[in-house]
Amino acid sequence: MKSLLSRRGSVLDNAPSFLVRQKMHSPDRFPTHEIDADDDPKDEKLPAAPSPTRVTPLRPAGVPVQSSTRQLQAAQIAEIEWLVQQGSLSTFREFESFGYSASLLFYPRDLTYYAVLYHEGDVWRVLKAGDIDAAEPAFRHFIEQAMRFAEAEMRRAHLEAQNEQFSRLIAESEAQIERVRVDLNRGSEHDQEVALKQQEVRKTLAQLEGRRVAAQAQLNKLRRQAHQLDTTVNESVPHLPSLR
Template sequence: MKSLLSRRGSLLDNAPTFLRQKAHNPVRFVEPEIHAQDEPDADEVPVTASSTRVTPLRPAAVPVQQPSKQGLQAAQLTEVDWLVQQGVLSTFRTFQSFGYSASLLFYPRDLVYYAVLYHEGAIWRVLKAGDISAAEPAFRHYVEQAMRLADAEMRRAHLEAQNEQFSRLIAESEAQIERVRVDLGRGSDQDQEVALKQQEVRKALAQLEGRRAASQAQLNKLRRQLHQLESTVNESVPHLPTVR
């Protein structure tokens, strides 16, 4: 034994430097893992002063992922048509402007929400979701789209009303102008008639004034003649004394 140890020492002295450093350092060995299926039977395990306890491996618990809420997705028009015909949808919200409308519908059986856009009462576009937080933005999007599409209809209705108002005002103005023209015409006719009548009246007055003057002159003449005759007659009357 001593000869072997001395021989080992001589070999290490002649060995390279990195081998001599490892030889002086303690060597650590990794203990191999012992699996449950590799465990020896109880009869085959040798009895030692200290035995290593081996814990059998167990399957790790995998956390179960909860299904996420259903997001927004497209839906078939026939699907909503059929549900509407069956009368199984509840109307949560609705909006209408001219020929465009939007509705937020709910299908209680499947807990599904439908955001529907209509045109002239017919289903145009549909989006569905399994959560109200996803269906509400879709409904508001369709409301904004309906309002944007109805803007042209709104402007057309306003312009039609304005044109009708202008046409009515034009007709009323033309009728009023015609009435004023008639009044002016009638006034002109009346003016002419009054002028002619005033001319005739003035002529008649002149004639009457001439006749009055002639009659007055004749009357004065006759009165003078009568006075002269009376004076002549009075001259022939004798002057008789007055009896007392």
């Protein structure tokens, strides 16, 4: 028994440091049992079960755990431009409206997220964070800014389209009015031409009618004269008896 106890002490003295620390914090207690020389091994009782070993946590109790999430902070434009040029960023999300856009980028090497706001393709503002939960609100904030800035552009594009539509309708209306005016002018010219022609025709008709009346009167006069001459000639013819 003494040899067993001495062997146990030598084993603990040569154990690794983290086991020794565990022994100091929570020492194991082996059950003690006195063995008499006259005791029969058959009557020996089984030793009691050892108490469960306590597991030491990675962080000791009482020490506050530091959050792995880095706070949102501003980043230099040159920094994000250099990372983009090197092709080191992964695009998680994008938004674009007219000349304004926003991107949520990820730098795998440093586990860093970048929320970037662009204007006309150039980097305008940059925010970075070490956690997606901190970077996404910044990205949504840039989206709201881009939408607000682009709202005027949307209104401008809509008004330009409306003005172009009105200009086209005005041009079509003016062209239609011009065609109607041309038709009216042409119709008026034809009306004048027809009126002059009708006037000339009526004048000619009047002249022809006068000539007809004069010719008819002259013809009637000549007929009367011829009838009178025929009557005078017939009166000079003697009345001879007829032969039977």
